Amino acid sequence: MTPASTRVAGAILCVETSCDDTSAAVVEDGRVRSSIVSSQDELHAQFGGVVPEVASRRHTELLPTVVAEALGVADCGWDDIAAVAATVGPGLIGSLLVGLAAAKSFACARHVPFIPVDHLQGHVAANYALGVEPPFACLVASGGHTLLAVVEEGVRFRVAARTMDDAAGEAFDKGARLLGLGYPGGKQLDQLAARGNAAFAAFPRAAPRGCDFSFSGLKTALLYDLRGRSEAEIEAHRADIAASYQAAIIRQLVDKTLACAQAEGLRRVALAGGVAANSALRRALTERCAAAGYEVFLPPLALCTDNAAMVGLAAAHLPAIPWPDYLALDAYASGAQARAARPPKAGRGRP
Numbered sequence: 001m002t003p004a005s006t007r008v009a010g011a012i013l014c015v016e017t018s019c020d021d022t023s024a025a026v027v028e029d030g031r032v033r034s035s036i037v038s039s040q041d042e043l044h045a046q047f048g049g050v051v052p053e054v055a056s057r058r059h060t061e062l063l064p065t066v067v068a069e070a071l072g073v074a075d076c077g078w079d080d081i082a083a084v085a086a087t088v089g090p091g092l093i094g095s096l097l098v099g100l101a102a103a104k105s106f107a108c109a110r111h112v113p114f115i116p117v118d119h120l121q122g123h124v125a126a127n128y129a130l131g132v133e134p135p136f137a138c139l140v141a142s143g144g145h146t147l148l149a150v151v152e153e154g155v156r157f158r159v160a161a162r163t164m165d166d167a168a169g170e171a172f173d174k175g176a177r178l179l180g181l182g183y184p185g186g187k188q189l190d191q192l193a194a195r196g197n198a199a200f201a202a203f204p205r206a207a208p209r210g211c212d213f214s215f216s217g218l219k220t221a222l223l224y225d226l227r228g229r230s231e232a233e234i235e236a237h238r239a240d241i242a243a244s245y246q247a248a249i250i251r252q253l254v255d256k257t258l259a260c261a262q263a264e265g266l267r268r269v270a271l272a273g274g275v276a277a278n279s280a281l282r283r284a285l286t287e288r289c290a291a292a293g294y295e296v297f298l299p300p301l302a303l304c305t306d307n308a309a310m311v312g313l314a315a316a317h318l319p320a321i322p323w324p325d326y327l328a329l330d331a332y333a334s335g336a337q338a339r340a341a342r343p344p345k346a347g348r349g350r351p
Contacts, residue, residue: 008113008320010082011074013067013106014312017099018091018119019144020044020055021305022062026074026081027312030128034073035302035309038062045183049173056094063102070308078110085115085315087122089332090144096331104326113320116329117311120145121155123272125314126303136268136297137261139285141253141275143169143186146213148260151270154317160260161211168249169275171215175222175245179238189242190278196243201225203248211260218248250281254288261294270297277304 011033016023020043025035040058044050071077086103089096107114123140138149138157146167149157166174169186176185181192203221206214222245226234234241253275261269269289275281282298289296303310321329 008083008115008315011076011080012115012312012315013071013076013081013084013103014308014315015063015067015084015086015099015103015106016122016306016308016311017059017063017095018087018089019095019306020050020058020092021307022059022066023306023308024063024067024070025308025312026070026076027309027315030313030316032129032309032312033076034070035307036066036070036073037302037305037307038066041184048177048183050092052092052094055092056098059095059098063098067102067106081106081110081112083107083113083115083315083320084110085117085311085318087119087311088116088329090119090334091331093331093333096333100329100331104329108324108327111323113322114326114329115315115318115320116326117314117318118155118335119306120147120149120335121314121318122310124149124151124157124270125155125317126272126299126310127270127297128313128316129299129303129309130297132268132270132297135266136270137257137264137266138270138272139253139257139276140272141168141281142273143167143173143275145273146215146253146275148211148257150260150264150266155314156317160264161213161256163213163215164208165214165216166219168213168215168253169273171219171249172246172275172278174219175242175249178219178222178226179242179245186275186278189246190280192239193243193246193280196237196239196241198240198243198247200237200240201244203245205248206252211256211263213252213256215249215252218245246278246280250278250284253281254284257285258288258292258294267293268295268297270299272299272304274305277301
């Protein structure tokens with residue numbers, strides 16, 4: 001539990017630049033006053049995926065405007081900001097460093113505290129916009145992460161299961177690429193699959209140990225399925241193949257999530273991450289939870305993909321680092337690097 005003395009009362013300016021979306025928000029007392037997201041989808045579509053260096057440079061161009069817009073929508077001036085929060089990892093290190101450097105500069109210029117937020121904490125906290133109360137099981141599924149979090153209090157959680165290879169979002173994007181769809185692939189595959197028959201093709205059911213996930217073999221199965229069909233057959237049944245492939249991913253996600261909730265003795269289930277925007281996943285999880293007697297929470301679509309509002313919702317449960325002790329704080333690309341990125345112990349005092 002975060003000590004009351006370290007919590008921030010007042011408006012928090014939040015920054016999120018962990019991948020290719022530039023976002024800023026103002027969150028106050030758990031209420032989102034503004035949330036601005038500038039997507040780079042069109043920029044990266046020509047490459048078929050996110051180019052890290054391009055994303056970093058674009059963040060430097062967009063961030064000042066996005067922050068100004070977030071403050072304007074919230075009708076908030078710089079003097080009203082009680083603290084600044086930002087995603088510090090995991091993610092694309094170049095993108096993270098742009099957001100972190102800017103956020104620390106904003107905080108330092110105003111002599112206000114800074115709140116570092118882990119990206120996964122942000123996704124989990126998006127559910128607090130719905131009023132969910134811990135403990136609950138949360139499926140966090142995105143392009144870079146797939147795990148089951150047992151949320152115990154605030155944004156403190158225990159990882160009960162994780163992917164053994166690829167993330168679910170990566171499986172969606174790779175499948176979309178194999179099916180000849182554009183970027184971003186996950187959204188286009190969802191739209192195509194809505195017109196198809198999910199029973200058309202039989203894809204293998206991955207069964208790793210316990211509640212862990214595995215999607216690598218599923219991607220390979222799609223590759224060989226397509227190789228075994230003529231171009232004419234693929235064209236005629238593209239939506240059916242997409243629906244069958246998507247159903248295999250969703251079946252694993254939902255089965256494992258409910259198994260985790262049952263094993264942990266939890267009656268609340270939540271969803272988080274970019275894959276949480278998938279319409280078929282939202283529908284399947286809702287139906288299965290209703291049938292099993294679980295309470296289900298699905299964050300609004302705007303809070304599923306990377307956004308700064310979720311950073312602010314997480315920041316409300318995290319300690320603030322006083323000025324100027326956060327200046328040595330670094331970003332980290334992976335969870336394994338998180339400890340090394342922490343600043344020296346607070347208490348140096350003002351220089």
